Amino acid sequence: MSNVLIVAEHLNGKLNGATAKCVSAAQAMQAEAIDIVVLAEDAGAVAADAKRIAGVRKVLAISNPANAAAVAQVLGPQVAKLAAGYSHVFGPSTTFGKDLMPVVAALLGTAQVSDVMAVEGSHTFKRPIYAGNAIVTVEAPADRPVVATVRTASWKEAAMDGNANVEATTVEAELPSHTRFVELAAGRSDRPDLQSAKRVVAGGRGVGSEENFKIVFDFADKLGAAVGASRAAVDAGYVPNELQVGQTGKIIAPELYVAIGISGAIQHLTGIKDAGTIVAINKDADAAIFEIADIGLVGDLFQVLPELEAALG
Template sequence: MTILLIAEHNSNTLASSTLSALTAAQAMGNDVHILVAGKDIDTVVHEAAKAFGVSKVLCAEAEVYEQALAEPMADLVVHLCTAYSHIIAPSNSESKDFMPRVAALLDVGQVSDICDVLAADQFKRPIYAGNAITTVTVLDEKKVITVRASSFDEQIQQSEQVCAILPVDFIAKNTLSEWKKDDITQSERPELSSARCIVSGGRGVGSNESFALVEALADKLNAAVGASRAAVDAGFVSNNLQVGQTGKIVAPDLYMAFGISGAIQHLAGMKDSKVIVAVNKDEEAPIFQIADYGLVGDLFTVLPELTEKL
């Protein structure tokens, strides 16, 4: 049983989500190949070749794969899939684009956001905004799967030997879509989806000026900054900081929520955090039901005092 893992990367390093997906892949079978597709990817390819438990790295280097557009990526994966029983990828904005197309071209179903591997053909995944976990048995000959990276430990062990690296000479043709540009907010803070500590603010913060209190605490803790959907919709911060079912799924060691009531869609994105700290002036706020530590109080008093004492 051979598994193809499609790597997430930035052309310089493998994303931590790829290493988490590798852990999931190794629970499905003992022969894992990694596909690295993109442009100027030599560094990533050699990093993948050192990953423990990987027997082969496929290098598809071409300009058409640089932005991981759905059409060329799907055509590439389908071209390579003959030898594989499982095709898996970390769940992210790119794989949410091309993996359904892969499944459609193969005429099979896709299992999205798995959070546990029970057997090679049986997985657990969240449903109903994370309020229930369903067990799915896949009957299709080829399994197309995306992995919720926060549910699996990163495979950080490296092999003493570099595995085989094979170039892929297939270059897909793409006439259906075109990449225009990336609008990326640059920040020196840790990346939200992989941060060990996250400080989040919600509607209760009140304004984008007041959100500076959240950012000040995050800087003291060397933490990432997050936000609820309500805070994003109110224009306090950009949507790339949104945590929740329609934002980013996170599971840090410490999640601190200020002025966040705890709507279902937000809880679905952060309830797997190891320690949850909540501050809200409403003692009936739903977030207190899952918080390890809760404080009923005014965040405008608590935040400056906490920041000052750290």
């Protein structure tokens, strides 16, 4: 019997879509019960969103001033205590989940299964290795809780037509005194979040400079899309590293991905392989990006993008 506890990811009172993707992974395992835990300073609003995810039995809402910031060393002991009675603990393979879930696994004395992209059984999963060039099947020990991160690019969000029970509760866990939250330094943007956006426009080294990247931002705004970048563009200082897509950046799966001036290094392709439609614009007809693109346009991006914007009205 599999009972799954999913740790909700949220920010500024809003539930991240990665949580619903974790529910999809649990459903693929045919779990008998799927619960979500929301740890926040005030968990009410996020719990109200989480209860709507289809297939969820109940939402544990834990409000505590100590949970105001997502600090793994603070959240970890609470999740580990709550894990009693559950066979599996899932979290998203995002920055949040990659930070938190190893702490939970260590406290439970088990090894973490990372980047679950397919479920073969209650303790058997598939995950990518070698930058996604190979898929390995791993089997978790049956005598210990399974702690896993779910590769969000490989799963669709569960439907939002559920109505689970919300239980306001507390957890008795010893929280560390040596770790404290100081501040969150993050770029502010009105554009959609890169990891959850349905449409993404990304620029590469071919954009040429930080000033030239404005053409990418303008085109993204036209499409209502998030903005991403290749590692080459980030390393060159065109954009901050939170926009990086690829093996050492964010793994994303938008419905539409527009690659502008991106050559298509294997490390970048790893981050977009699950995208729905890939459109590539590059003046080099031999660029590797065209091998995986659904639509390819060979041309000067500084001529092509204004024409596309005009066509879009």
